[in-house]
Amino acid sequence: MEYRELKVNLPKELSDPFYELLDSLQCAGYYEILFDGEAPKEKDQGLIRDNTNIRIYLQTYEVEKELKILIFLKLFAPNNSNSESRIIETRDYEEAYKEYYKPFPIGKKLWVIPTWEKQEPNTISLWEPNGGIPLFINPGVAFGTGHHETTKLILEHLDSLYEEGKFSFTSACDVGTGSGILSIGLAKFGVSKIFALDIDPNAVKAAWSNWTENEYPKGFQFSVEESGIDNPKLSNQHYDLAIANITFAVLSQNIRHLAKINAPRIIFSGIITEKKDDFLSLLQSHLPGKLLYSKEWNEWWVLDWQRN
Structure with missing residues (x-):
C-alpha cells in the first residue's frame, strides 16, 4: 500500500492551529520531528530553530487535503514555510520516524525508550544503573x-x-x-x-x-x-x-x-x-x-x- 507523505516546515507559533487543521482533515497520521538535519536552514538561524518540521501522511488519492494544507501555509506563512510531497510505500511510512527517535530522559527518573531499542545493552545502561524508570514507546x-x-x-x-x-x-x-x-x-x-x-x-x-x-x-x-x-x-x-x-x-x-x-x-x-x-x-x-x-x-x- 502507498501513502502520500508531506514534509512541512512552518513557524512554531502556527503549530496549534495547524494541528487543528490536520485533525479536522482526519489524516492517516502526522508527527513532529525534534531535529532534522536535512531541513533547509532558515535565515539568521541560531542553534535552536524558530520553525518546526512536521511529517504528514495521506492516502494517495487525497489531493484535496494536500491542497488545503498548502492553502493554510500560503495564507498564514507565505514567506516562512515550505513543503514537499512524495509517494511512499507502507514500510517507509511505518519506519520513517525511527531515524529521529532515540532514547532521552525526562525529569529526574523517567527515560523514554523506543521499543525497538529496549533490549540494547547501550540503551539499558542509560537508565538501569541510576534507578531510572523506562517508558517503552513506539x-x-x-x-x-x-x-x-x-x-x-x-x-x-x-x-x-x-x-x-x-x-x-x-x-x-x-x-x-x-x-x-x-x-x-x-x-x-x-x-x-x-x-x-x-x-x-x-x-x-x-x-x-x-x-x-x-x-x-x-x-x-x-x-x-x-x-x-x-x-x-x-x-x-x-x-x-x-x-x-x-x-x-x-x-x-x-x-x-x-x-x-x-x-x-x-x-x-x-x-x-x-x-x-x-x-x-x-x-x-x-x-x-x-x-x-x-x-x-x-x-x-x-x-x-x-x-x-
Missing part, C-alpha cells in the same frame, strides 16, 4: 513521542510529584491518550487503574500496543477506547486524577463534558500562552477550583487544577 502515527513540550511538561510534573512524595493517586483517566505515553508514566509511578480514550483509532491501537511493551505491578488494570470527552465512563466512574493533553480549541468546545469528569484534580497541557487566561476563566466558570501548579515552556503551559 508512537507510530499517534501523538506522543515525548518530544513535544506539552508531553514533557506533564511527565516532568508527575516526576516531581513522585520525587516529593506527593504522588498518591491510585486511579486515573487519560483524555486524548495518543500513544499512551502519559498513561504509562502514571502506571510507572503507581497508579493501579487507568482508563484512556482518544478519538483517533490509530492512537487507540498505538496506546494498547505500547501498554504491552511495558511491565506493571500485579493486579494493574488498563483499558482504552476510541471515544470523545462525552464518554459516560468519565462521569460514571470516580478517578483520583485526570490528565488531558489537548488543545484549547478542543477543550473549550467540550467544556461542559469536561466538567462532568468525575475527578477532583485535572492536569491540563496543550494550552498556549495567549489562551491561558481564557482557559483559566473557563475552568473557574465550569469547574470552580484553584490552580495548584503551572509552568511554561516555549509558550506551552501545564496547569494542575484542583476542583472545589
